[in-house]
Amino acid sequence: MNTHHLQERRGRRLGITYSAPMGLWLTVFFLVPLGIIILYSFLKKGLYGGVEWEFTLSAYQQMFNPNFMRVLFRTLWVATLATCFTILLALPCGYAMARSRNQVLWLALVIVPFWTNSLIRIYAWIAILSSEGFVNEALKAIGLISESLPLIYNQGAVITVLIYMYIPFAILPLFTTIDKFDFQLLEAARDLGATKAESIVKVLLPNIRSGIITALIFTFIPIFGAYTVPLLVGGKDSYLIGNIIVDQVTKTRNWPLASAFSLVLTVLSTIGVIWMMTSNASEKARQKSVVQVADTNGGLS
């Protein structure tokens, strides 16, 4: 009992040593900036940007403006939609990759686009979707349309490009968990009378839950705060929270309001992550609540 405690304490002390670099990193790059944002959100806006050192709640009062609320709900809507489509597309991709014999090739194909600057990749989408873009020209060439379709500068374009930008973040965790999945379970399900679809829904999905949740977190959070994509391929109907923040910093020069919005973004994302992680952890805990029992009465009992 005693030695156990000692070991535990030593383990904890070692844990602190090991986690020191991580702690330093978190402090410098996360806690300090977060502190500054929290502080700024309670200060008065400076005339030409910056802040004046005077406490006020005015940034938060300004936030409850119906226009801003509309943007907040729109952002939730766009982010939810884009995340759902991303996961729905990433699932079959991850599955196909996990079952493929060329896993390395597929992984490379998913990762390589990251080597190109994201702005350039968004501009490529402008070339694809614009009224004289590839899609419209191709449709005109085969005579399906005579007038260009409005494919860009709207919510549809924003969601499409967001899916494209973030699908690798969903594919990678899904691939990793599906790769560890025992595919014989699907055969067992079929053997017991499940159709293909039933075997996927009742056996595959519950067993790759943790991968789905990781994929949800990895895609929803960056999409929720996205601003370049709506800025470059969006229109009036796709002005999101990220754009508010950027505009408040660069155009309106209302730094406290920008800080307040950032804080809302952070808090909402954090709540989402905690909710998803706890639901996953409790599920895991339920599964592992008892340690393996010894093989005492395996035979005739």
Next chain:
Amino acid sequence: MKGFDVTVKDVSRAYGSFKALDDVSIEIRKGEFFSLLGPSGCGKTTLLRIIAGFDTPDEGVVLLDGKNILPLPPDKRQVNTVFQSYALFPHLSVYENVAFPLRLKKVPATTLDAKVREYLHLVQLEAHMDKKPNMLSGGQRQRVAIARALINEPSVLLLDEPLSALDAKLRQNLLVELDHLHDQIGITFIYVTHDQSEALSVSDRIAVMNKGKVLQIGTPYEIYESPATDFVARFIGETNLFSAEVKECVPYEDYYMTTLDIPALGTTIKVTDYDNLSVGQHVSFTVRPEKLKITGDMPTKVGKDINLFKGIVEEPIYSGFQSKYYVSLENGTVIKVIQQHANYMDEGPDIDWKDQVYVSWSAEDGYIVEVVDR
């Protein structure tokens, strides 16, 4: 007898240029406990997967109760499988694993509960029904897999080496349980194993396979006593196997007394056989170690159908109920002899290392396995 008969007809399956199954034909009867026996990699699992519907043969058909089932997907075949690794659903409890097939069929709650409990009772797992599979022992997992496979009331149960992951003692118990279960529910069992003693002890009939081919189909008795090929003779039990040439073949009572020249023994021996072989034919000859008699002194009565050899005991292996001796004959060939210890031996075995011994067997105890050229 419940259950269906299963006919596998001219089935071949190749992976690239490798023939995993080569023109396999087997007829399995209603309610039979039928074993597919062969070394690892001989195609047993491939054949089972074809019957279950997870693989399609390149040629041939599989008939279930006379109907070709190859066009049917796995979920539409009246066949269920106990997988080698059990393939229990890790996210479901024992109860839900067994209930899985019924939930798919949307069986009403009360019927479902009664039936799941009935099958859990059948495999004595009611006490563990709320546990997850990872909390069970190997033997318990295996029984969940069996209950889950049986609850759909299949006509044929396929078992792919269900005992291979368990330790030896547990294996014996579960084998007996499986046999009881088979008697109790009476459906056709197709049991895959690479363990000849498992197959011999429970099967009604056995198909011995090697390299994608079926070498022999028969009762355990037929396969042990009259192996069809060298491979079967060597794979089932232990044996002494020699190539030989027919020297003489004369009618003797209701069979033929054959004289074989065996180069490895440096002499001729006598063996009885039902076939009239012609002089000069090449054959394989086998005699099981337990049919040989080993004595320290020269046997007194040596009839004309007794084969007798003198040798030195090179290695005695005592294992309680029997001893095995490797006896080096005068020309250097080593022959295996097994002696049962039916009586208590206060003085220890009477034959020891480097003893000179006589090894003998009667012509009726040898067996001509296969004719190499016809």
